[in-house]
Amino acid sequence: MKLKSRALLVPGVILLFAVLGGLFGPGMGGSTAAAADRSEQDIDRSVRTFTKVFSIVEENAADVVDPSRAIYNGAIPGMLHTLDPHSNFFDPKQFQLLREDQRGQYFGVGMLVRMHRARVVVVNPFPGSPAYNAGIRPSDIIHKIDGEVTEGWDQGKVAERLKGPRGTTVRVTMLRRGEDGQKELNFNIVRDEIPRKSVADAFYVRPGIAYLQIKQFNENTSSEMEQNLRRLKESEIKGLVLDLRDNPGGILNEGVNVADHFLKKGQAIVSHRGRASAQRKYEARRGSRGADYPIVVLLNGSSASAAEIVAGALQDHDRAWILGEQTFGKGLVQTVFPLSEDTGLALTTAKYYTPSGRLIQRDYSKVSFYDYYSRKNGDAKDPEDVRMTDSGRTVYGGGGITPDEKFEGAKPNSFQYRVRDQQMAYSMFAAHYFARNSLSIGEDFQVNDAVVDDFREFLRSEKIEVTDEEFATNRPQVRVDLKRAMFTYALGDEKSEALMVREDPIIERATDAMARAQSLQETARKTIAQRNGAQQPE
Numbered sequence: 001m002k003l004k005s006r007a008l009l010v011p012g013v014i015l016l017f018a019v020l021g022g023l024f025g026p027g028m029g030g031s032t033a034a035a036a037d038r039s040e041q042d043i044d045r046s047v048r049t050f051t052k053v054f055s056i057v058e059e060n061a062a063d064v065v066d067p068s069r070a071i072y073n074g075a076i077p078g079m080l081h082t083l084d085p086h087s088n089f090f091d092p093k094q095f096q097l098l099r100e101d102q103r104g105q106y107f108g109v110g111m112l113v114r115m116h117r118a119r120v121v122v123v124n125p126f127p128g129s130p131a132y133n134a135g136i137r138p139s140d141i142i143h144k145i146d147g148e149v150t151e152g153w154d155q156g157k158v159a160e161r162l163k164g165p166r167g168t169t170v171r172v173t174m175l176r177r178g179e180d181g182q183k184e185l186n187f188n189i190v191r192d193e194i195p196r197k198s199v200a201d202a203f204y205v206r207p208g209i210a211y212l213q214i215k216q217f218n219e220n221t222s223s224e225m226e227q228n229l230r231r232l233k234e235s236e237i238k239g240l241v242l243d244l245r246d247n248p249g250g251i252l253n254e255g256v257n258v259a260d261h262f263l264k265k266g267q268a269i270v271s272h273r274g275r276a277s278a279q280r281k282y283e284a285r286r287g288s289r290g291a292d293y294p295i296v297v298l299l300n301g302s303s304a305s306a307a308e309i310v311a312g313a314l315q316d317h318d319r320a321w322i323l324g325e326q327t328f329g330k331g332l333v334q335t336v337f338p339l340s341e342d343t344g345l346a347l348t349t350a351k352y353y354t355p356s357g358r359l360i361q362r363d364y365s366k367v368s369f370y371d372y373y374s375r376k377n378g379d380a381k382d383p384e385d386v387r388m389t390d391s392g393r394t395v396y397g398g399g400g401i402t403p404d405e406k407f408e409g410a411k412p413n414s415f416q417y418r419v420r421d422q423q424m425a426y427s428m429f430a431a432h433y434f435a436r437n438s439l440s441i442g443e444d445f446q447v448n449d450a451v452v453d454d455f456r457e458f459l460r461s462e463k464i465e466v467t468d469e470e471f472a473t474n475r476p477q478v479r480v481d482l483k484r485a486m487f488t489y490a491l492g493d494e495k496s497e498a499l500m501v502r503e504d505p506i507i508e509r510a511t512d513a514m515a516r517a518q519s520l521q522e523t524a525r526k527t528i529a530q531r532n533g534a535q536q537p538e
Contacts, residue, residue: 050075054070054075057070072089072091072343073091076089077089080347081369083347083348084332084348084364085364085369085372085373086330086332086334086346086348087334087345087346087347087348088334088345088346089343089344089345089346090343090344090345090346091343092341092342092343093156093160095338095342095343095344096342098336098344098346101216101218101250102218102219102250102251103218103219105193105194105195105196106163106193106194107163107164107165107166107191107192107193107194108159108162108163108164108191108194109125109129109130109131109134109162109170109172109189109191109194110125110126110128110129110130110131110132110192110194111123111124111125111126111129111131111132111136112124112125112126112493113142113155113158113159114155114424115154115155116424118151118152119141119142119150119151120141120142120150120153120154120155120158121139121140121141121142121424122136122137122138122139122140122141122142122174123138123427124138124488124492124493125137125138125492126194126196126493127492127493127494127495129192129194130189130190130191130192131189132492134187134189135185135187136172136174136187137176137431137489138427138430138431138485138488138489139176139177139424139427139428139430139431139489140174140175140176140185140431141174141175141176141182142158142172142174143173143174143175143184144171144172144173145158145161145162145170145171145172145173146161146170146171147171162191163191164191165191166191166192166193167190167191167192168190168191169188169189169190169191170188170189170191171186171187171188171189172186172187172189173185173186173187174186174187176431176435177428177431177432177435178435179435179436195220196218197215197220197224198214198215198216198217198218198220198221198224198250199212199213199214199215199221199224199225199228200212200213200215200494200497200498201228201494201498202228202229202231202232203232203498204232205241205501205502205507205511206511207238208236208237208238208239209237209238209239209240209241209511209514210229210232210237210239210240210241211240211241211243211501211507212225212228212229212240212241212242212243213243213244213245213497213501214242214243214244214247214258214307215246215247216247216248216249216250217247217249217250217251217254217255217258217305217306217307218250218251218254219251219254220254221250221251221254221255221257221258222254222257222258222261225258225261226261229261229291234291235291237291237293238293239293239294239295239296239511239514239517239518240293240294240295240296241295241296241298241507241510241511242295242296242297242298242320243298244297244298244299244303244307244310244311245298245299245300245302245303245324246300246302246303247302247303247304247306247307248302248304248305248307249304249305249306249307249308249330250305250306251306252270252306252309252333254306255270255305255306255307255309255310256269256270256282256309258310259284259309259310259313259314260284260285260286260287261286261288261291262288262291262295262314262319262320263284263287263288263313263314263317263319264284264287264288264317265284265285265286265287266283266284266287267283267284267287267313267317267355268281268282268283268313268316268355269282269283269284269309269313269355270282270309270312270313270352270353270354270355271352271353271355272333272350272351272352272353273350273351273353274333274348274349274350274351276349277333277349277350292521294320294321294514294515294517294518294520294521295314295319295320295321295517296320296321296322296323296510296511296513296514296517297310297311297314297315297320297321297322297323297324298323298324298506298510299311299322299323299324299325299326299327299401299403300324300325300327300409301325301326301327301328301375302328303324303327303328303400303401304327304328304329304330304400305328305330305331307327308327308328308329308330308331308352308360308400308401309352309354309360311327311401312354312355312358312360312401313354313355315354315389315395315401315404316354316355316356316358316387316389316390316395317355317389317390317524318389318390318391318393318520318521318523318524319521319524320517320520321404321405321513321514321516321517321520322401322402322403322404322405323403323404323405323407323506323509323510323513324403324406324407324408324506325403325406325407325408325409326379326399326400326401326402326403327400327401328362328375328400329360329361329362329380329398329399329400330360330361330362330400331351331352331353331359331360331361331362331400332348332350332351332352332361333348333349333350333351333352334346334347334348334349335347335348335349353397354387354395354397356387356388356389356395357387357397358385358387358395358396358397358398359382359385359397359398360397360400360401361398362380362398362399362400363380363382363398363399379399380398380399381396381397381398381399381402382396382397382398382399383396385397385398389524390524390527390528391520391523391524391527391528392527404516404520405509405513405516407506407509409505409506410477413474415466415470415471415473415474416474416477416481418464418466419459419464419466419478419481420481423462423464425455425458425459425462425464426455426481426482426484426485427485427488427489428458428462429454429455429458429482429485430482430485430486430488430489430490431489432458433451433454433486434486434489434490439489439490440490441486441487441490441491443499445483445486445487446483447479447482447483447486451482452475452478452479452482455478455482456471459471480500480503483500484496484500487499487500
């Protein structure tokens with residue numbers, strides 16, 4: 001089971017080290033014995049002070065102190081927050097979820113859920129999962145698990161109860177909207193392995209123009225991408241739209257492998273270095289092997305970490321035209337140290353640099369963590385970190401990846417936020433609509449005025465307050481959001497996303513930009529050839 005609330009949990013590249021016998025980072029050279037002694041004395045004093053404070057609190061606080069909560073939720077996170085926004089401590093549950101994200105699989109029933117009106121509600125079952133095959137639908141309320149009513153449970157507890165060994169059965173009772181109100185539906189679901197594809201099924205959006213979306217970078221990403229490109233017959237691709245929007249990152253090596261596929265053998269991809277870790281460089285080992293079609297990469301403000309590494313490498317080598325918004329700016333290496341009791345420490349140990357040498361990380365030293373995560377300084381860049389691409393184009397560091405061509409998608413306004421995100425109104429309406437209509441809709445299904453008007457009445461019946469003026473202003477977007485929700489309900493989330501991509505305005509812009517990507521490649525080749533020719537000895 002996947003928890004939607006975890007979408008922003010430590011976005012970034014993860015290096016996993018097995019640490020035996022204690023917590024050890026890389027060796028640190030150059031320190032004198034005297035400095036080491038002073039450091040140990042400072043640590044001893046600080047530990048004694050903490051122990052004394054904790055003892056006083058435990059003995060005299062008005063309420064009973066939970067030591068685990070005080071240490072795991074208070075002292076350790078507090079210490080890490082003095083370092084940077086991405087160092088983090090994982091309790092056993094969080095650490096297990098981290099490992100599942102990295103592996104891209106777990107055992108359970110397979111669905112995305114969220115809290116809504118104090119109940120745990122299905123956002124969508126994963127295509128092909130036991131939950132999907134059993135007939136569970138978006139907006140179903142998880143009412144009982146193995147006979148126990150879930151009212152008052154949070155999504156973490158629901159997830160824990162739905163997971164379990166492969167082949168075991170869990171009884172789930174759902175509340176679903178019907179023509180005459182909610183009805184109970186009982187499902188006996190056999191748990192199974194739930195693979196989570198990090199690469200959506202690729203397809204052609206125009207003749208010869210392929211579309212491939214990477215959602216995150218887990219252990220299977222590069223192999224999934226290769227499989228998709230083989231299925232499309234890569235030799236027939238005339239241009240590729242590589243969608244990295246909303247990709248929070250993931251495993252470094254998988255980002256490197258993805259970039260490797262599109263670059264020439266030996267070209268730099270990324271490097272990282274830190275106070276206690278030597279510089280390490282990553283280069284393309286296999287290369288594109290002749291697959292030199294033009295590429296347009298799509299980015300937005302939620303593209304981070306490994307997604308920025310891929311985009312930065314392709315931009316620095318003039319291999320792709322970057323379209324969209326400035327990225328998040330997350331270029332810190334988190335080394336994950338497993339600790340005792342199934343806990344873990346994600347500690348920032350280094351910073352990432354693109355092939356040209358620019359720093360990916362956005363400055364966090366002068367803003368609060370809230371402002372940092374909400375990207376209040378999202379368009380910032382370091383005017384002193386000026387670099388050049390292979391063809392001599394100017395690029396800047398210190399603020400993520402700046403697109404070659406800016407294209408901002410429509411931002412949700414207050415109406416859209418309340419209706420779509422806060423109230424789940426579109427998903428609930430889809431359940432309401434299909435309780436009275438056939439699920440058999442085709443790919444050419446269109447939301448007509450009668451359906452939009454029906455949705456307006458549905459909002460009134462649900463006491464979701466919007467004015468007639470608001471609704472009229474947002475009517476075109478309502479039509480789009482309704483269509484997406486109804487496709488998701490009837491055809492599944494993956495099919496819905498693929499159908500809606502074709503209507504995304506940025507896809508049309510990307511196909512138009514393919515000629516610029518081609519021109520960029522040709523200019524880079526000529527510039528490099530001229531530069532190399534000028535350097536030949538006479």
